[in-house]
Amino acid sequence: MQIDINLKQNEQSYKIFINELDTITLKGKVAIITNPKVSGLHLNTLLSALNCDERFIISVADGEEYKNLATCQSILEQLFTSKLDRTSTLIAFGGGVISDMTGFVASIYERGIKFINIPTTLLSQVDASVGGKTGVNNKFGKNLIGSFYQPSAVYCETKFLKTLPEREFSAGVAEAVKMAVMFDKDMLFWLESADLSDENELKRLIKRAVELKAQVVSKDEKERGIRAVLNYGHTFAHVIENFTNYKQFLHGEAVSIGMCMANKLALNLGLLSQNECDLVTKILKRFSLPVSYKIDDIDAFYDAFLLDKKSENSKIKFILPNQIGSHAIRDDVKKEMVLEILSEFK
Amino acid sequence: MQIDINLKQNEQSYKIFINELDTITLKGKVAIITNPKVSGLHLNTLLSALNCDERFIISVADGEEYKNLATCQSILEQLFTSKLDRTSTLIAFGGGVISDMTGFVASIYERGIKFINIPTTLLSQVDASVGGKTGVNNKFGKNLIGSFYQPSAVYCETKFLKTLPEREFSAGVAEAVKMAVMFDKDMLFWLESADLSDENELKRLIKRAVELKAQVVSKDEKERGIRAVLNYGHTFAHVIENFTNYKQFLHGEAVSIGMCMANKLALNLGLLSQNECDLVTKILKRFSLPVSYKIDDIDAFYDAFLLDKKSENSKIKFILPNQIGSHAIRDDVKKEMVLEILSEFK
Incomplete structure (x- = not known):
């Protein structure tokens, strides 16, 4: 099942695939941004679907309280250390916290690189998967720092929801x-x-x-x-x-x-x-x-x-x-x- | 003298005014991002041209070595403290360091607010004033973190260049x-x-x-x-x-x-x-x-x-x-x- 997302304002469009995560083939380096829980449960499933030149797994602490600039800086550091370039792709693999931060980091890494969103919670599948809102919280409130940045594809898999509390x-x-x-x-x-x-x-x-x-x-x-x-x-x-x-x-x-x-x-x-x-x-x-x-x-x-x-x-x-x-x-x-x-x- | 900048990709366009800084009228709050030197020399000129509801002056250390995320975070904090909202405008008043950071901050503050660029160095007038590249340096290199974000207007004034070393x-x-x-x-x-x-x-x-x-x-x-x-x-x-x-x-x-x-x-x-x-x-x-x-x-x-x-x-x-x-x-x-x-x- 596929749904087309067409954004008139900037001629961008992408697809949301529902239960169609069979093979993802990407050129260049790929960094998967995930958290310990999701990676423990489902990383193998993703890795066996992923074809790419070189891949890196970046795991960040789970939870809204870690959705901040400090975590983004840590992700950025790891991306620079891994020498990702403008042909590289980030994959957000987790819930809304992961996709909001991954989208934001993708939008500011070398002024914007590609990212694919693979939401693993129902909330991020029905909501965060569409719309291109990225961002982090700070002491003044929620999502106060961020950008509008679209993924190049979204994969929603009901199989990832089976382990969801x-x-x-x-x-x-x-x-x-x-x-x-x-x-x-x-x-x-x-x-x-x-x-x-x-x-x-x-x-x-x-x-x-x-x-x-x-x-x-x-x-x-x-x-x-x-x-x-x-x-x-x-x-x-x-x-x-x-x-x-x-x-x-x-x-x-x-x-x-x-x-x-x-x-x-x-x-x-x-x-x-x-x-x-x-x-x-x-x-x-x-x-x-x-x-x-x-x-x-x-x-x-x-x-x-x-x-x-x-x-x-x-x-x-x-x-x-x-x-x-x-x-x-x-x-x-x-x-x-x-x-x-x-x-x-x- | 006016030059139109038309960007086809996202239907955005703005004007570059050369020696036409007479009056700038803005609705909502305005924050001027500048440095001690430029503000000491020219802030009065700018303030006498500026009509707005409420204005804030944010001064940051001058120099490429301060063009980093830490300085941006300090600017962001001051903007949140001053309760700027989506109707507010940032004014970059300084050289390339100021305009690169102001543009970047404007692009990520509440997912994007308006900014006006008033470059006070020849370099930033002939170069940084056009193009919408924003960004900061980190230990891995120059401008490695940033975004593409367009100003809503640019004012180039030769009078500001008279004090330039x-x-x-x-x-x-x-x-x-x-x-x-x-x-x-x-x-x-x-x-x-x-x-x-x-x-x-x-x-x-x-x-x-x-x-x-x-x-x-x-x-x-x-x-x-x-x-x-x-x-x-x-x-x-x-x-x-x-x-x-x-x-x-x-x-x-x-x-x-x-x-x-x-x-x-x-x-x-x-x-x-x-x-x-x-x-x-x-x-x-x-x-x-x-x-x-x-x-x-x-x-x-x-x-x-x-x-x-x-x-x-x-x-x-x-x-x-x-x-x-x-x-x-x-x-x-x-x-x-x-x-x-x-x-x-x-």
Whole structure:
């Protein structure tokens, strides 16, 4: 199964292959950026598919807290030491942390070399695999340093998901729920009863999420318009992750809570009905996703929105569902209403 | 005087203004990245031309040895602390070191914000002002980490050049000589007697160098073909700069020596006549530029070519004049011949 990603803005395009990782043939040197866990479980599978002149394995510590410039510098050093050049290719082999950093490093190594993305988590397959957002966190927030840089190919393999802990699998489902709430009512209804332990249903989930995201991104690569809709739940999630030092929740879990917060706001603004709100919560719970988080300091939480890079000119842009399958972008929500909503979360 | 830079590859375009810095009006926050010397001499001139909501001055240490990731991180920290957002603008106010770092930081700050380039050295006006190459050095070499990122406007002011030390002025002339040797015979002959203390002749030099570079870059933004020709003299210069820790020579001076080395190679390969070779040397000397450098370890010098990011697949690509005003790219030069040429420099 193949999905074409066409980006009009810079004439770039690439393919996402679903369950088609048979042979990858590359010229020049190849560096695989991975982590100890993924390499332990799946590196052999990748290596037996890979044909290249010379390959290097670079393993970095796993976890959002290592997604920073220091880790990127360490990767860069290893690439220079291995004398990769402009004909070389990086392969991101891991979850979103790995692909975000590998894409970023590829974008700045000698002003840009090729990279292939092989996401090994459901979250990175349905979300990070499309869109070309790369980046790292710093003490000011998440993904604040980065670039827009496209992979030359993406391989999504359901076989890599078999070893994924249930929590991480669910975190991926959260991003798929996000796509459904924003763009595809039918998909959301399907998620109410889909059996994702079934290989074909899982493939269907990945395919549909990727297709939807590809449609959005091809219209707006650099996030000047419609692409912002993909941040549904994320304005809240980024603050939650930041406040919990990226330790308490997986990204998808934080997004799950963030969507519930956004939905409450949408409910208050009359954009969403109570039934719709409940349906989303029910689906999230079905996949054991968290739907609440107690905020200790509501004002500090609100202030943290302002550092989010989507907040332009100190206006907070809320991405909200406008009935299921559609969306609204609102930058006119009164602070009082937001604080009221936040105080309801316990 | 205005020159349009059109980049086909990504539909971007911007203007280079020569002696037209009257008023710059910008929305949102503005950070001016500069160094102590330039700000001491010219910041008032810039500030009186600048209209914006809120401005910040970020001063960084001057010199190629500070053009590294650590300095960029310090700039990034200050930008985050000042809460710049995606509507903000960076202004590079200084020489090539400042513009290379500012462009790079702008390209990775929240995945890219606007930047305006106001080069205050002749070198950065004739060279770095066009092309969108950004980057920093590391222990492995020069500009090895960076990106392609275009400014939204460039202002070249001859008034800023009046305070430039003679050595730095000449270093800028070296890059103009490079353009002439590669692309414009008439310009080279003109340089044999041009009086650059004359404002109009100086403007003519900047304009012609910028025009020539713009033509090249608009054809090949990402350096996949013709743009490589701009590296005439640079393959050698980068090694010289690296070997002398970026301390002994200004970049333009190293390029001057590098061109003489390349010319000798061209002479040996029958691409250039002795007269042409001598003419270029004569012009470089006219501007008090160095034309020789004693290499202590010729083999180490040769090996250092291989880490240059233009060396693909361990082949060294030499950019050579093919008669004055034209060029050749050669990756078939025998190591022995290169070593022989290098040994002639004392």
